[in-house]
Amino acid sequence: xxxxxxxxxxxxxxxxxxxxxxxxxxxxxxxxxxxxxxxxxxxxxxxxxxxxxxxxxxxxxxxxxxxxxxxxxxxxxxxxxxxxxxxxxxxxxxxxxxxxxxxxxxxxxxxxxxxxxxxxxxxxxxxxxxxxxxxxxxxxxxxxxxxxxxxxxxxxxxxxxxxxxxxxxxxx
Amino acid sequence: xxxxxxxxxxxxxxxxxxxxxxxxxxxxxxxxxxxxxxxxxxxxxxxxxxxxxxxxxxxxxxxxxxxxxxxxxxxxxxxxxxxxxxxxxxxxxxxxx
Numbered sequence: 001x002x003x004x005x006x007x008x009x010x011x012x013x014x015x016x017x018x019x020x021x022x023x024x025x026x027x028x029x030x031x032x033x034x035x036x037x038x039x040x041x042x043x044x045x046x047x048x049x050x051x052x053x054x055x056x057x058x059x060x061x062x063x064x065x066x067x068x069x070x071x072x073x074x075x076x077x078x079x080x081x082x083x084x085x086x087x088x089x090x091x092x093x094x095x096x097x098x099x100x101x102x103x104x105x106x107x108x109x110x111x112x113x114x115x116x117x118x119x120x121x122x123x124x125x126x127x128x129x130x131x132x133x134x135x136x137x138x139x140x141x142x143x144x145x146x147x148x149x150x151x152x153x154x155x156x157x158x159x160x161x162x163x164x165x166x167x168x169x170x171x172x
Numbered sequence: 173x174x175x176x177x178x179x180x181x182x183x184x185x186x187x188x189x190x191x192x193x194x195x196x197x198x199x200x201x202x203x204x205x206x207x208x209x210x211x212x213x214x215x216x217x218x219x220x221x222x223x224x225x226x227x228x229x230x231x232x233x234x235x236x237x238x239x240x241x242x243x244x245x246x247x248x249x250x251x252x253x254x255x256x257x258x259x260x261x262x263x264x265x266x267x268x269x
Contacts, residue, residue, distance in 0.1 A: 032186030
């Protein structure tokens with residue numbers, strides 16, 4: 001069953017089973033985005049992902065289908081992350097990506113290097129790159145997910161790419 | 173690193189995460205969330221019932237002349253009614269939060 005049908009069922013009859021199917025379809029990407037934003041903190045990323053889906057369930061009646069369901073979820077996830085980041089005390093800042101990848105998580109050296117480099121970007125740059133590349137959103141969809149103008153999204157992508165090239169180009 | 177190499181790295185899909193425990197926990201939370209209004213309603217109903225009962229006792233006692241509105245007899249039922257209404261208010265505020 002596709003997103004549209006499941007969303008329709010979840011909205012029309014508050015069908016928990018339909019929402020559960022939607023959550024199963026999208027959980028991996030939402031958790032992946034949040035894992036990057038929290039710089040490899042699996043527990044924090046999963047807590048935020050739980051909050052994201054719970055908020056989506058509460059507000060699913062407001063989903064008008066003007067964007068893809070996934071884009072709507074990423075928007076909630078990113079705003080949840082920002083809200084939590086604002087609440088964080090200065091001594092609780094996220095560290096470097098130092099959590100080893102679980103076995104089976106395609107832990108090639110290049111991938112680990114990329115995650116460590118991503119951790120040096122700002123949250124906005126990291127989110128812009130992840131949404132536009134790994135999650136395959138168009139620029140306008142990514143801008144919508146981050147609730148920023150298209151021009152700002154492009155700036156984040158450009159700046160993030162330049163920083164990554166510089167970091168990954170450094171001799172280790 | 174050139175642009176093509178960077179694009180290839182960035183375009184690589186994020187690692188697939190198993191839905192298992194995550195989905196189970198999420199559905200538990202969704203179910204709890206769905207049960208919340210009924211739980212809150214039962215608390216409010218209980219509060220209102222106590223208030224009505226206390227008011228009925230007060231009315232009955234005053235009707236047979238056992239309660240003098242100027243005496244301390246009013247204190248206990250009055251406090252009960254106030255507490256019940258306060259409880260209902262607190263619970264309904266919690267529901268809105």
